[in-house]
Amino acid sequence: MTAYIIRRLIYGVFVLIGVNVLTFALFFFVNSPDDVARAQLGAKRVTPEAVEKWKRERGYHKPLFLNEKSTGIGRVTETVFFDKSVRLFAFQFGASDQGRNIGYDISTRMWPSLAVQVPAFVIGLAVYITFALLMAFFRATYIDFWGVVLCVLMMSISALFYIIGGQFIFGKLWNLVPISGYDSGFDAIKFLALPVLIGIISGIGGNARWYRTIFLEEINKDYVRTARAKGLSEVRVLFRHVLQNAMIPILTGVVVVIPLLFMGALITESFFGIPGLGSYTIDAISQQDFAIVRAMVFLGSVLYIIGLILTDISYTLVDPRVRFS
Amino acid sequence: MMPFRFEWLWSDVLVWLLVAGAVGLALYTRARPHLRAPWSRVARSPSGMAAATVLVPFVLIGLLDSLHYRAALPSSDGKVIYATAVRSALDRVLEPLRATREKTYSAPFATHLYAKETVQLPDGREARIYPRLRHGGAHLADPHAERGRDVALKAFRGLTFALMLWLVVVIGVCAMRARHTAADIESVWRGIWQGRSEVPWRAVFCALGMLFVVIGPVIALAPHYHVLGTDKVGQDVLYQALKSIRTGLVIGMLATLVMLPFALVLGVMAGYFKGWIDDLIQYLYTTLSSIPGVLLIAAAVLMMQVYIENNSELFPSTEIRADVRLLALCVILGVTSWTGLCRLLRGEVLKLREMEYIQAAHAFGVSHWRIMMRHLTPNVMHIVMIALVMDFSGLVLAEAVLSYVGVGVDPSMISFGTMINSARLEMAREPMVWWSLAAAFVFMLTLVLAANLFADAVRDAFDPRLIIAGGRP
Numbered sequence: 142m143t144a145y146i147i148r149r150l151i152y153g154v155f156v157l158i159g160v161n162v163l164t165f166a167l168f169f170f171v172n173s174p175d176d177v178a179r180a181q182l183g184a185k186r187v188t189p190e191a192v193e194k195w196k197r198e199r200g201y202h203k204p205l206f207l208n209e210k211s212t213g214i215g216r217v218t219e220t221v222f223f224d225k226s227v228r229l230f231a232f233q234f235g236a237s238d239q240g241r242n243i244g245y246d247i248s249t250r251m252w253p254s255l256a257v258q259v260p261a262f263v264i265g266l267a268v269y270i271t272f273a274l275l276m277a278f279f280r281a282t283y284i285d286f287w288g289v290v291l292c293v294l295m296m297s298i299s300a301l302f303y304i305i306g307g308q309f310i311f312g313k314l315w316n317l318v319p320i321s322g323y324d325s326g327f328d329a330i331k332f333l334a335l336p337v338l339i340g341i342i343s344g345i346g347g348n349a350r351w352y353r354t355i356f357l358e359e360i361n362k363d364y365v366r367t368a369r370a371k372g373l374s375e376v377r378v379l380f381r382h383v384l385q386n387a388m389i390p391i392l393t394g395v396v397v398v399i400p401l402l403f404m405g406a407l408i409t410e411s412f413f414g415i416p417g418l419g420s421y422t423i424d425a426i427s428q429q430d431f432a433i434v435r436a437m438v439f440l441g442s443v444l445y446i447i448g449l450i451l452t453d454i455s456y457t458l459v460d461p462r463v464r465f466s
Numbered sequence: 467m468m469p470f471r472f473e474w475l476w477s478d479v480l481v482w483l484l485v486a487g488a489v490g491l492a493l494y495t496r497a498r499p500h501l502r503a504p505w506s507r508v509a510r511s512p513s514g515m516a517a518a519t520v521l522v523p524f525v526l527i528g529l530l531d532s533l534h535y536r537a538a539l540p541s542s543d544g545k546v547i548y549a550t551a552v553r554s555a556l557d558r559v560l561e562p563l564r565a566t567r568e569k570t571y572s573a574p575f576a577t578h579l580y581a582k583e584t585v586q587l588p589d590g591r592e593a594r595i596y597p598r599l600r601h602g603g604a605h606l607a608d609p610h611a612e613r614g615r616d617v618a619l620k621a622f623r624g625l626t627f628a629l630m631l632w633l634v635v636v637i638g639v640c641a642m643r644a645r646h647t648a649a650d651i652e653s654v655w656r657g658i659w660q661g662r663s664e665v666p667w668r669a670v671f672c673a674l675g676m677l678f679v680v681i682g683p684v685i686a687l688a689p690h691y692h693v694l695g696t697d698k699v700g701q702d703v704l705y706q707a708l709k710s711i712r713t714g715l716v717i718g719m720l721a722t723l724v725m726l727p728f729a730l731v732l733g734v735m736a737g738y739f740k741g742w743i744d745d746l747i748q749y750l751y752t753t754l755s756s757i758p759g760v761l762l763i764a765a766a767v768l769m770m771q772v773y774i775e776n777n778s779e780l781f782p783s784t785e786i787r788a789d790v791r792l793l794a795l796c797v798i799l800g801v802t803s804w805t806g807l808c809r810l811l812r813g814e815v816l817k818l819r820e821m822e823y824i825q826a827a828h829a830f831g832v833s834h835w836r837i838m839m840r841h842l843t844p845n846v847m848h849i850v851m852i853a854l855v856m857d858f859s860g861l862v863l864a865e866a867v868l869s870y871v872g873v874g875v876d877p878s879m880i881s882f883g884t885m886i887n888s889a890r891l892e893m894a895r896e897p898m899v900w901w902s903l904a905a906a907f908v909f910m911l912t913l914v915l916a917a918n919l920f921a922d923a924v925r926d927a928f929d930p931r932l933i934i935a936g937g938r939p
Contacts, residue, residue: 159753164765171769172776180772293922297859297915299866301886302907309893407760408870426764427872429772434765441758449756 142457149453153446157230160442164435165226174201174221181238181429199238199432200224225435234436239428243436246421253323254405254417256333261340262402265348266395268341270384273352277360278379289353295346303343304412311335321414336413340406352391359387388459396452400444404437470535473552475789477716477796481532484719504848507927512661512669514923519673520916523681524711531556531712534785552785556712560705562689566601568700571892574901575617575691577603602692620690621683628682632675639667695901698888706880707905713881714913717796717865718858724800725857729807730850734838736808737815747812751805759802760871766798767873788876795868795875799861807853814846848928855921859914866910882910 172180178195179187196202203221228235234243276288312320318335359365360383368378405419414420418437425433495501508514533555536548557564571580578596587593598604606612637651640658644651658667684704687693694703736747754762774787781787818824819842827837862882868874869883877884889902 156749156753156756159749160757163753163757167765167769172772176776177772180775293918294915297911297918298907299863299882299886299910299914301866301870301890302903302910305886305890305893305903313893401758404758408867422761422764423871426768429768431765431768434761434768438757438761438765441761442756445756445758 146450146454149450153450156446157439157442160439161226161229164438165222168431168435169221177201177431198240199236225432229436229439235432237425237432238430243433246433247418247436247440250416250418250421251403251405252417253329253415254403254410254419256329257336257340257409257415257417258402258405260333261337261406262399264337265341265344269345269348269352270391272345272349273356274379274384276349276353277356277383278375280357280360289350292346292350292353295342296350297346298343300343300408303339304409307335307339307342308412311338321412323413323415332413332415336406336409336415340409351394352387355387355390356383359383362386389456392455392459393452396455397445397448399451400447401441403444404441470537471548473534473536475534475552475786476793477720477789478532478534480720480723480793481529481716484723485529504851504927508923509665511923511926512666513919514927515666516669516673517916517919517923519670520677520912521920523677524913524916525715527556527708528712528715530554530559531709532716550783552783554712556708560708563702563705563708566692566702568599568601568692568696569597570696570698570700571899572599572602572692572696572700574693574695575603575613575687576695577606577609577613580897580899599692602696603690605690617687617691620686624683624686625679626682627686628678631682632671632678635674636671639671643667694905695899697902698892703902703905706885706902707909709880710882710885710906710909711913713792713875713879714862714865714910716792717799717875718861718917720793720796721799721803721861722854722857724797725804725807726850726854728801728804729811729853730843730846732804733808733811734815734842734846737812738819738834738838738842740816744812747808751808754802755805760868762802763798763868764871764873766802767795767868770794770798784876784878788879791876792879795865799864803857807850810849810853811846814849815842818842818845848930851928852921852925855917855924859917859921862910862914862917882906 174196175192178192178201182191182195193202201221203224224235232244234247237243237246272288276285279285279288308320311317312335318331321332323329323332356379360379364386365378365382368382369375373381403418405415405417405422407419407423409415410417410419411423421433422437424430425437495505531554534552535555536550536552539547539549541547569579569583572578573580576599578598581596582594583597584592584594585597598609603609603613603616606616640651640655643649643658643663644654647654654663657663658671661668684693688704692702692704694707696702697706732747732750736744770791774781774791778787781790824837824841827841832841865874865881866883866886869881870887874883875881885902885906889899889906892899892902
């Protein structure tokens with residue numbers, strides 16, 4: 142087990158190196174730093190001096206891979222690749238193109254993100270599984286049929302409309318909560334209620350239907366028939382047998398996203414003005430701040446890989462049959 | 467001298483190639499019963515066929531919007547000069563909508579602007595009033611008294627015409643079925659109405675009826691009123707919504723088309739060869755899928771924007787630049803989303819390669835390439851087919867979100883995303899401007915819902931696990 146986890150960790154590091162090389166190629170080969178500088182400073186009428194100054198201020202003036210002017214270890218370390226990519230492995234995110242400290246920004250902005258994401262995730266999971274179990278319990282009846290119809294209808298609506306509609310109904314029409322903004326401490330609750338609620342509602346369609354499929358696949362198996370033949374009630378079969386065994390496919394999808402909750406929800410946060418990592422990313426994209434985008438790509442990949450490893454570990458916990466060699 | 471010259475944008479070429487490919491595939495399938503079987507299962511699904519009926523007008527509008535041309539300008543000296551503006555066949559059809567620009571916002575069926583304006587009265591005084599629209603309801607002498615009656619009358623006329631057309635279609639289909647089965651038309655009709663026909667014509671007729679009931683009055687009213695109002699710059703919202711359809715369809719279809727070769731080649735190779743090739747491909751897709759999708763797309767689109775800005779001389783007109791951006795977005799979406807299908811195909815091929823017929827092929831000395839092409843790929847095509855239709859609706863939804871984030875289509879290109887994006891601040895206006903959002907919502911919901919229902923029917927028909935189990939789980 143330990144050996145397996147260590148092997149997965151090493152593989153994860155290799156994947157991260159791949160991510161790093163890929164993003165570096167995307168950001169520095171598709172367009173040279175000169176091109177980026179020119180585009181940032183306003184296309185054609187830019188003097189070479191201005192470009193040079195822009196690059197120097199942000200540390201893009203060094204050679205990409207090999208610094209001929211330097212000596213010793215400096216030949217490798219005093220390069221753009223080392224500064225902008227290798228340092229990420231030590232979580233040294235450096236300064237953004239606007240000159241802000243990215244590491245500090247991330248550490249302060251992850252809390253509002255978590256404050257939205259964790260309740261939405263936990264309550265959401267409970268709601269989705271409840272709905273799915275209800276549909277599975279009433280399978281092949283009208284309740285099930287219309288439940289599925291409702292799910293398909295709800296998953297056909299763009300997330301943008303859930304947010305806009307929610308803000309309109311709860312914020313403007315009924316005046317229950319402020320439309321957007323954020324506050325520290327417990328005052329934040331009134332700002333968080335709506336984003337959490339909308340996060341849950343917008344996910345019901347797809348998730349409830351997906352879990353229903355998992356439950357129904359499980360219900361058709363032989364051990365369930367045996368359980369019924371023993372005379373167990375349908376409720377007991379569903380909760381004691383089906384739910385437990387359906388945990389494995391559910392875990393695959395769920396555990397992976399837990400670490401990614403840090404990253405926040407992009408559009409939700411920007412619509413509700415929550416100062417989390419999601420709106421941070423959106424702002425960076427709209428301001429074309431490539432340093433922040435690079436940092437977030439790296440962070441997202443790290444969290445995803447952690448999620449994959451957690452998934453593997455969780456398998457051994459819920460399914461005693463799983464043994465890793 | 468031609469009155470116009472075709473202008474083939476890159477996305478047009480790909481769309482029509484796709485259509486040609488689909489027609490070719492349909493002809494190929496038609497002659498082979500084993501390929502036809504799953505499609506005839508789709509044809510027996512009521513929800514699938516109703517969804518397909520709704521999808522047809524969307525596809526037709528999309529195709530009509532993919533025929534671009536530049537009109538010839540009137541000139542005196544016989545030399546033909548073509549306009550710089552690129553228009554599509556759909557623009558030509560919708561000319562009454564496109565050309566009737568108002569000054570700014572106006573509500574659906576409005577005859578007056580939505581905002582007060584200072585105007586000079588005939589007697590020289592100035593007053594703040596709601597001015598009359600230039601086009602919406604301009605034929606009315608006294609809009610306040612006549613409008614309701616006029617709208618109702620025109621809508622009723624359109625509705626009657628639509629219902630008559632619907633009856634003609636229904637009777638036509640019944641007559642054809644009657645000739646085909648050598649039964650009398652009345653018993654055919656009764657069979658269809660009681661849901662006993664093999665192809666669920668009743669569902670098709672219902673869907674068609676609903677479509678006609680909506681489209682008929684709209685066609686009757688659209689030349690005289692702005693049925694869905696106008697936006698900030700006075701453009702007809704119905705026109706925008708219809709133009710958005712092509713953008714959504716192109717993204718939904720071309721992105722999956724880009725993804726397909728990656729997923730198919732790499733997935734089959736990984737499953738078939740195993741060993742280091744499998745390791746390498748697995749590493750590749752783990753790496754790609756570990757980057758959060760939106761961020762990877764955003765990074766790639768940002769870089770493309772920088773490239774376009776620095777090489778603006780390559781793109782002579784706004785339309786061409788917007789088109790290249792649309793294509794690039796499709797490519798980026800395709801390249802970033804092949805990993806899921808690749809993993810599915812790899813798993814399936816891993817199972818298939820141990821089957822006896824593959825071992826027999828090995829024993830006969832069939833080459834690796836030929837085994838993959840002739841023996842493995844055809845047997846994973848059902849997975850490809852399911853993935854193709856399932857991904858479509860997700861891509862249409864993704865376009866709206868990406869455009870909101872600012873990494874979607876070119877801002878000058880009309881799409882559901884740009885419509886929502888420009889309209890969302892209007893909700894805060896007092897009084898509220900709701901029609902742009904409502905139009906985008908209704909069109910998107912109809913398109914995505916129909917696509918989802920159709921995709922479900924295709925999945926149920928193609929997935930062998932479900933067929934063996936006797937239908938949907």
